[in-house]
Amino acid sequence: MHTIKQQWFGNVRADLLAGVVVGLALIPEALAFAFIVGVDPRVALYASFAIAVITSFVGGRPGLISAATGAMALILVNLMADHGLQYVLAATVLTGIIQFILGGLGVANLMRFIPNSVMLGFVNALGIMIFITQLPYLRGHDAMTYVFAIATLVLVYAVPRFFTAIPAPLIAIVVMTGIALISGVSLQTIGDLGKMPNSLPTFFLPDIPLNLETLKIIFPYSLALSIVGLLESLLTSQVLDDMTDTPSDKNREARGQGIANFFTGFFGGMAGCALIGQSMINIKSGGRGRLSTFTAGVFLMFLIIVLGDVVVKIPMPVLAGVMIMVAMTTFNWGSFKFLKQAPKTESIVMLITVAIILYTHNLAIGVVVGVILSSLFFVANISRVTVTSDSGIYKVKGPLFFASTTKFIQSFQAVKEKEIIIDFEDSQLWDESSVGAVAKVKQKLEEEGVAVSIRGLNSSSEQLYEKLL
Amino acid sequence: MKIAVAIDGSENALRAATHAITLAKHFPEAHLEFIYVADYDKAKDERLLSQNEESLLLKRRQKVEPVLELAQTAGLQAKMTLLKGNPSQEIIKYVNAQAMDQLIMGSRGLNTFQEMMLGSVSHKVMKHVDCPVTIVK
Numbered sequence: 040m041h042t043i044k045q046q047w048f049g050n051v052r053a054d055l056l057a058g059v060v061v062g063l064a065l066i067p068e069a070l071a072f073a074f075i076v077g078v079d080p081r082v083a084l085y086a087s088f089a090i091a092v093i094t095s096f097v098g099g100r101p102g103l104i105s106a107a108t109g110a111m112a113l114i115l116v117n118l119m120a121d122h123g124l125q126y127v128l129a130a131t132v133l134t135g136i137i138q139f140i141l142g143g144l145g146v147a148n149l150m151r152f153i154p155n156s157v158m159l160g161f162v163n164a165l166g167i168m169i170f171i172t173q174l175p176y177l178r179g180h181d182a183m184t185y186v187f188a189i190a191t192l193v194l195v196y197a198v199p200r201f202f203t204a205i206p207a208p209l210i211a212i213v214v215m216t217g218i219a220l221i222s223g224v225s226l227q228t229i230g231d232l233g234k235m236p237n238s239l240p241t242f243f244l245p246d247i248p249l250n251l252e253t254l255k256i257i258f259p260y261s262l263a264l265s266i267v268g269l270l271e272s273l274l275t276s277q278v279l280d281d282m283t284d285t286p287s288d289k290n291r292e293a294r295g296q297g298i299a300n301f302f303t304g305f306f307g308g309m310a311g312c313a314l315i316g317q318s319m320i321n322i323k324s325g326g327r328g329r330l331s332t333f334t335a336g337v338f339l340m341f342l343i344i345v346l347g348d349v350v351v352k353i354p355m356p357v358l359a360g361v362m363i364m365v366a367m368t369t370f371n372w373g374s375f376k377f378l379k380q381a382p383k384t385e386s387i388v389m390l391i392t393v394a395i396i397l398y399t400h401n402l403a404i405g406v407v408v409g410v411i412l413s414s415l416f417f418v419a420n421i422s423r424v425t426v427t428s429d430s431g432i433y434k435v436k437g438p439l440f441f442a443s444t445t446k447f448i449q450s451f452q453a454v455k456e457k458e459i460i461i462d463f464e465d466s467q468l469w470d471e472s473s474v475g476a477v478a479k480v481k482q483k484l485e486e487e488g489v490a491v492s493i494r495g496l497n498s499s500s501e502q503l504y505e506k507l508l
Numbered sequence: 509m510k511i512a513v514a515i516d517g518s519e520n521a522l523r524a525a526t527h528a529i530t531l532a533k534h535f536p537e538a539h540l541e542f543i544y545v546a547d548y549d550k551a552k553d554e555r556l557l558s559q560n561e562e563s564l565l566l567k568r569r570q571k572v573e574p575v576l577e578l579a580q581t582a583g584l585q586a587k588m589t590l591l592k593g594n595p596s597q598e599i600i601k602y603v604n605a606q607a608m609d610q611l612i613m614g615s616r617g618l619n620t621f622q623e624m625m626l627g628s629v630s631h632k633v634m635k636h637v638d639c640p641v642t643i644v645k
C-alpha cells in the first residue's frame with residue numbers, strides 16, 4: 040500500500056490531465072442518466088461531482104472513477120415515477136448506510152462467490168437496457184433526428200482512429216451541436232427536457248416523512264442500489280488492479296461508496312457507483328492517484344457552471360448517439376463465444392440473468408437469482424458420486440455430502456458378496472450427513488449378514504468419522 | 509545482438525517466433541526476448557470472461573507458453589516480458605528503451621476495412637521503432 044501522500048501527489052501532472060479528460064467524459068453520461076431516471080440534469084451532475092470528490096478521499100482504489108451511473112439510474116426509475124425526487128434522495132442516503140455497513144462486514148470477500156457468468160449477464164443486460172432507454176429520443180421524431188444520431192455514432196467510432204487525447208464522445212457532441220446550431224435544424228435539445236444547474240450543490244435534508252412507511256418504500260430500492268453499486272464498483276476495482284498491477288482495499292472501497300452515497304443524498308444527488316468506462320479512460324490517460332478522481336469531479340462541476348448555457352443546446356439525438364455507443368461498449372461481445380465454449384450450466388446462468396433483468400428491469404434481482412442458480416448448478420455438478428464394485432471392493436469416487444449421499448446409499452442396495460470393503464481413496468466425507476450415510480449403509484449391510492470394512496479415508500474424513508461416530 | 513519478438517498469442521505470432529528462433533540459432537551470442545502486451549482496451553472484457561484473477565493470469569500464461577516452449581525445444585535461452593497498455597505504444601517504448609537490435613513480429617493479416625477500424629499494430633510499430641523490423645506473414 041502506498042502512503043497517503045503518494046496516493047495523492049505521487050503522479051500530479053498526469054493525474055491532473057487525466058482528471059480533466061475524465062471530467063469531460065463524465066458529462067454526457069451524467070446528463071443521459073438523469074433523463075433515464077426522469078430527474079433534472081442537476082441531480083445527476085451534483086451526484087457525479089459529490090461522489091467523485093468524496094470517493095477520492097475515502098475510496099479504497101486510487102484512480103477509480105465513481106459518479107452517477109446507468110446501473111443505478113435504471114433502479115431509480117420506478118421510485119422516481121411513483122414517489123418523486125425526495126424519495127430518490129432518501130433512498131440514496133439509505134443506500135450509503137447499507138453499503139457502509141456491508142463494507143464494514145467485509146462484503147468484498149463475497150465477490151469471489153459471484154461467478155463470471157452472472158457478471159456477464161449483468162453487463163449484457165445493462166448494455167441492452169441503456170440502449171432501450173435511448174430509443175424514445177429517436178423514435179417518433181423526424182428523419183433529421185436519425186441523421187444526427189447516426190452521424191454522432193460514426194464520429195465516436197471514427198475519431199479515436201486519428202485522435203485520442205480528448206474523449207471521442209465529447210468531440211462528437213461539440214461537432215454535432217455546432218452543426219445543429221449553424222444549420223438551424225430543429226431538434227429536441229437538453230434544454231427542452233431539463234434545466235442546468237448554475238450553482239454548487241447545497242446541503243439539505245430530503246423532504247420526506249421520517250416513519251416506517253417511508254422506510255418500507257425506499258428500503259427495497261436502497262438494497263438493490265447497494266448490491267448493484269458494490270458489484271460494479273468492486274468489478275471496476277478489480278479491472279484497475281489488473282491494469283495497474285497494484286492491489287486495492289476492496290472493503291474500504293465498499294465503505295467509501297457508502298460514505299459517498301450517504302452525503303450525496305443530502306446534496307441533492309442521486310445514488311451512484313464506479314464507472315468502468317470512465318475509470319479505464321482515467322488509467323489510459325495516465326491517471327493513477329486520488330488526485331485524478333478529485334480533479335475529475337471538480338472539473339465536471341466547473342464546466343457545468345461555466346458552460347451550462349451551452350450544454351442545454353446539445354440536441355438529444357446526439358446525446359442518444361453517444362449513449363448507444365456506451366451501451367455497445369457495456370455489452371460484452373465476447374459473450375457469444377462464451378456461450379459456445381463455456382459449460383452449458385454457465386451459459387444458462389448468463390442467459391437467465393439477462394432474461395430476469397430485462398423482465399424485472401432490476402439488475403439486483405437478476406444478480407441474486409443468477410448467483411443462487413449458479414450455486415445450485417455447482418452443487419449439482421460436484422455432487423456426482425459413483426460407486427464401482429469389483430470382487431467385493433466398492434470404490435467410491437466423488438465427494439460425499441448432503442447432496443450426494445442418496446446416490447451413495449442407493450449404490451449399496453444389491454450387495455451380493457458376504458464380505459465387502461468400501462474404499463474412500465477417491466472420496467472425502469464433508470459433513471454429518473456423509474458420516475450418517477456411511478453408518479447407515481454399514482448397519483444395513485451388517486443386518487443382512489454382510490461384513491463391511493472401510494479403508495482409504497483421508498485424515499480429515501477419518502477425523503470427522505471418528506468425531507461423529 | 510538483442511532480438512525482440514512481439515507476440516499476442518496468435519498463429520502469426522507463433523510464426524514470428526519460429527522465424528526469430530531460426531535467426532537466433534545463427535547468432536550464438538544473440539539474446540532472444542519475447543514481449544507480450546496485455547491490451548488496456550481489453551482489460552474489462554478479459555476480466556469478465558475469466559472466473560477470477562488467477563484464471564485471468566492463467567489465460568495470459570497460455571498465450572505465451574507455446575512460444576516459450578518453441579524456444580526451449582530449440583535449446584535457446586529466452587526472456588519473457590509482460591507489459592500492459594496500448595500494444596503498439598508499449599512495444600515501441602520498450603524496444604527503443606532496451607536498444608534492441610532487431611524486432612520481429614507477426615502481422616494480424618487484417619483486410620483494408622479492419623485495418624481502418626482497428627489500426628495495424630505492426631504498421632504503427634514499424635514507423636516508430638529505431639531498430640530494423642521484420643514483419644512475418
